[in-house]
Amino acid sequence: MDLLSIKDPSFLKRMSNKELEVLSQEIRQFLIEKLSVTGGHIGPNLGVVELTIALHKCFDSPKDKLIWDVGHQSYVHKILTGRACDFDTLRQFKGLCGFPKRVESEHDVWETGHSSTSLSAAMGMAIARDLKKEKSFVVPVIGDGALTGGMALEALNHIGHEKKDMIVILNDNEMSIAPNVGALHNILGQLRTAGKYQWAKDELEGLLKKIPAVGGVLAATAERIKDSLKYLLVSGVFFEELGFTYLGPVDGHSFEDLFENFSYAKKTEGPVLLHVITKKGKGYTPAERDTKGTWHGTGPYKMDTGAFVKPDKAPPAWSSLVSETVRKLAREDKRIVAITPAMPVGSKLEGFANEFPDRMYDVGIAEQHAATVAAGLATQNMKPFLAIYSTFLQRAYDQVVHDICRQNLNVFIGIDRAGLVGADGETHQGVFDIAFLRHVPNIVLMMPKDENEGQHMVYTALQYDNGPIAMRFPRGNGLGVPMDEQFKIIPIGTWEVLKEGDDAAILTFGTTIPMAMEAADLLEKQGISAKVVNARFIKPLDEKMLTNLLDKNIPLLTIEEAVLQGGFGSAVLEFAHDHGYYSQVIDRIGIPDQFIEHGDVGSLLEEIGMTTKEVVKRLTILARKKQQRA
Secondary structure (H helix, E strand, C coil): CCHHHCCCHHHHHHCCHHHHHHHHHHHHHHHHHHHHHHCECHHHHHHCHHHHHHHHHHCCCCCCEEEECCCCCCHHHHHHHHHHHHHHHCCCCCCCCCCCCCCCCCCCCCCCCCCCCHHHHHHHHHHHHHHCCCCCCEEEEEECCHHHCHHHHHHHHHHHHHCCCEEEEEEECCECCCECCCHHHHHHHHHHCCCCHHHHHHHHHHHHHCCCCCCHHHHHHHHHHHHHHHHHHCCCCHHHHCCCEEEEEEECCCHHHHHHHHHHHHHCCCEEEEEEECCCCCCCHHHHCCCCCCCCCECCECCCCCCECCCCCCCCEHHHHHHHHHHHHHHHCCCEEEEECCCCCCCCCHHHHHHCHHHEEECCCCHHHHHHHHHHHHHCCCEEEEEEEHHHHHHHHHHHHHHHHCCCCCCEEEEECCECCCCCHHHCCECCHHHHHCCCCCCEEECCCCHHHHHHHHHHHHHCCCCCEEEECCCCECCCCCCCCCCCCCCCCCCEEEECCCCEEEEECHHHHHHHHHHHHHHHHCCCCEEEEECCEEECCCHHHHHHHHHCCCCEEEEEEEECCCCHHHHHHHHHHHCCCCCCCEEEEEECCCCCCCCCHHHHHHHCCCCHHHHHHHHHHHHHHHHHHC
16 A cells, blocks of 8 residues: 555554555565665564554554654554655654654654653553543553663552553563563563463363352362462463563464454453564564664665665774773773673674673663662772763663762763764753763763774773763764874863964864864954863863963853753853853853754754854854953
8 A cells, every 4th residue: 555645543444454464564665665765773663563553453543542662663653643754854854753752743642762661651641541531541562671671660560559451562572772681581581482371371260160169169279270370381470460461472473463462451451461572673684683783773774785884984983992992901900891781782892792791791771770780890899881872871860979979989981972963863862961960079071082082081981090980972983083002091180272372262072173173263264363172071170271261361162062051161151150250251052951853963053053153153253352352
């Protein structure tokens, strides 16, 4: 059928299973073709085609609430709710969002980007439904990887206690972004091989009903038999002990099995957990064969071969530069241990894991746990390297404050994807970490200007023994600068002058240094001499250099690819105020007080006014005013 003509999912009600199977293949081919151009989360979506179709056939969205945990598996849902025509713009500036978006469609009832939130949101919706005395189904879809998150377990506990009507779909593809780890994953593995527990239990109940009642003794015996069968067939019975009716495992690619179990679930009172087995990447051989998580989310690729479209001879990725430097240092220091919350692939830690398997810990989607494990290691004179994306570090904020910084422990936090990340949008932009870390006592926060300085910062961090230290680094590749053969320590709290100037000064770091240097060159042509400072230590500030600049009473402009409120520019303003420089002219450029949506980073920076042109404009005005006053 013409996928572009779909307006809503109601047409599915009229389709036979054979017609739905044809539709499944058409959707898979559509996704493979479209995502080969735009990139996106191809693996998760190919795995939930039949499941998504079955959900929309059996339930009535948006009256019934379909909630996608994380949301990167919502592409099929978007197609069935009338957005196939927008897929050429997927994850592009002003285009279709790669995650559920409430303003896009009434069918997107919950916005997600970080995992393990769907069950809590579903509980809130179920409570609201019952208070308003409405009739509808609440159906969160959560992956087996997301189920390892502590928030999901908290929600399971609450839902099971309250006995709210809810149908939880556990989409079990044995992977999140990378292969799943942990005891809960092992329980799910046992359930996958447990056979037809629900069928056997129902058969037993039917048999018992045929026996003439002979009093309470037989009834009690029957219950004990059922309980024994439960423990015999399903090792652990984890979900039933939490108060759920467990159904499954079910073939997530069989419409017959899905419809049968959805029908059963809809008739069951209280919370139900339907365990659905799917194949991540189903229907596209390169994605199906993926065992490392490479095809979880990709850039453009060649559809016929699956080869990724990448520039030739690109500089090393920042994640690789950092992890490989840690790996080199770990060869000399056996105290170095790497920890990641389910991101060994994204953080490029595979090499470290292969060389030091006993010193590499993937703790699953458990950022809070990861941070406190690092703290525990540090109390025993180990050197933990916590590799975590900026957006995911938000989830471990209390642990960073309470467990790491309060105890002043020597934990090295590698803050990956710091700054704008582009296509993943609002939920993944790494723009808040400076603001939420800068005010925490004891922590050192830094960001390198290039990969050579980056390797020296990693070395500095792992030699530092006065408390926690964090290094921000961006998504993508380095600049391709020459690399020193020998590591060196960068003195904590020292800045670097990259270009001299007397009329004004630009204070910046990391990805915005090229912008500052280009602006300074343009200003020079206008007769304005601007100093450019690599303010590589965001905390502590280089107080000696900053005092010298303030004493000269020249205009200062701070630039940061992070939120302005509470950021680096705020730190400079605070220092000026606290040291009596009340008349000093200080301007700031950074991320305004808004969430930044998806799109290429260049377009996003242009939209919010973070450009070379804006830097030149601001400093021209400030410098001219200064010259006129002089």
